[in-house]
Structure formats: structure tokens, C-alpha cells
Amino acid sequence: xxxxxxxxxxxxxxxxxxxxxxxxxxxxxxxxxxxxxxxxxxxxxxxxxxxxxxxxxxxxxxxxxxxxxxxxxxxxxxxxxxxxxxxxxxxxxxxxxxxxxxxxxxxxxxxxxx
Amino acid sequence: xxxxxxxxxxxxxxxxxxxxxxxxxxxxxxxxxxxxxxxxxxxxxxxxxxxxxxxxxxxxxxxxxxxxxxxxxxxxxxxxxxxxxxxxxxxxxxxxxxxxxxxxxxxxxxxxxxxxx
Numbered sequence: 001x002x003x004x005x006x007x008x009x010x011x012x013x014x015x016x017x018x019x020x021x022x023x024x025x026x027x028x029x030x031x032x033x034x035x036x037x038x039x040x041x042x043x044x045x046x047x048x049x050x051x052x053x054x055x056x057x058x059x060x061x062x063x064x065x066x067x068x069x070x071x072x073x074x075x076x077x078x079x080x081x082x083x084x085x086x087x088x089x090x091x092x093x094x095x096x097x098x099x100x101x102x103x104x105x106x107x108x109x110x111x112x113x114x
Numbered sequence: 115x116x117x118x119x120x121x122x123x124x125x126x127x128x129x130x131x132x133x134x135x136x137x138x139x140x141x142x143x144x145x146x147x148x149x150x151x152x153x154x155x156x157x158x159x160x161x162x163x164x165x166x167x168x169x170x171x172x173x174x175x176x177x178x179x180x181x182x183x184x185x186x187x188x189x190x191x192x193x194x195x196x197x198x199x200x201x202x203x204x205x206x207x208x209x210x211x212x213x214x215x216x217x218x219x220x221x222x223x224x225x226x227x228x229x230x231x
Contacts, residue, residue: 004156032218034218034219034220036220036222041224041225042224042225043118043120043204043206043222043223043224043225044157044204044206044220044222045222046219046220046221049218049219051218090157092220094218101159101162101170101172102147102159102220103156103159104149104156104157105156106154106155106156107156
């Protein structure tokens, strides 16, 4: 079965500092990995994905993530955080052995302090 | 907003009521999903429809009944719900995973906030 862990419920960083939101996963087949962001009273918005190829994936709003197969991780990063990045971030995985079942992590609340 | 529209945005219902949530996507996608988002819990996949055929049903109680009349519309019919069913219900769509660079990306609606009294 597939699963996703986001070990931190909350991450706080100062504006202008780099941020990292952690994600680890477990799948039996090849992983398709995703990051989504949710602002208050909104649905989830796609940020970036890893399917195959380059381990460093760049996405929307200056975010990037690095796929690390040996550590089964897909951490989200941004070199310089903005207050407007404050939101709930979800990591998700789809196992290519399991059809269209996208499994989401519990979410990490990012707070960027001015 | 995102190409996926959900109505109503807020719904309050008693345990004996029957209501429906509606989702419409304008993206030409061929798969649609219902997710449940409860406080302090991960998103729970409820149902997946691909090409209007239900392909996933994650042990959802029968008081939730999905309907997908065509590839653009998805409904969630609700009846005799329980207070613990109160949650944000999110609809999403995607291009079937075999479908090229846009594949696998879920586009979500803003959600329907359901409160069961």
C-alpha cells in the first residue's frame, strides 16, 4: 500500500529565509509525487510534480522539490520565503501500481513571519 | 476560478435530510474525484470516476452515493448523514494518467463545507 508522511504539523520561518517542508513516502511501484497548497476557504492548488527524469523539480511561485529515492523523500523548498506563502501544504503520491488513487499526507501548516 | 466549480459552497442539513453536492469541470478532463477533508485528518479519497465509470470506491458508507452522468459533471448524493460526516468535500478532476504532460495533476474545486446537525 502507498502512504505519505509529513513529519511536521507546522513550520515557521522568517520572511526572506529559506524554507523546507518535509515529505517521505512509501510505495510498492514507481512513485509519482506531488505538492499542493491550500489557502483558507479554498481547494488545493497544484505546485509541482515528479514523474520521471531530473530529481530537482521546479514549480509555481518559486518552489522546488528534490526527489531522493534512497531516502524516499520529496521535500519542498524555497530559497526566500514570502508572507504570502503562509498556507497549508500537502504532499501526495500515486503508486503506478495502484491506478488513480492519489494518497495525501496530513498537511503541514507553513507560517512565514514578517 | 480553477476550472472546477462546486455548489453549494456551504450546506447545513439535518440527519434525516437528503441533499446533493454538485461538481462541474470545464477543463476537458476525463477523470473526476470526491475527497473528504476533515479537521486534523489527511484527505480521504472517496470515489473516482474515469470516463464516467466508477473505478475507485474506498469503503465509503452507503449514505454517500456518487453519480457521474457525463465527464463534466459529478454529484454526491447525501442521505441520513451523521454529525461526523461534517467536513469539507472536495471535488477534483484530472486528465487520465495515460494522457501526456498534464496527466496526473489534480485540479480541485473550492469545496463544499457540509455541516450535519
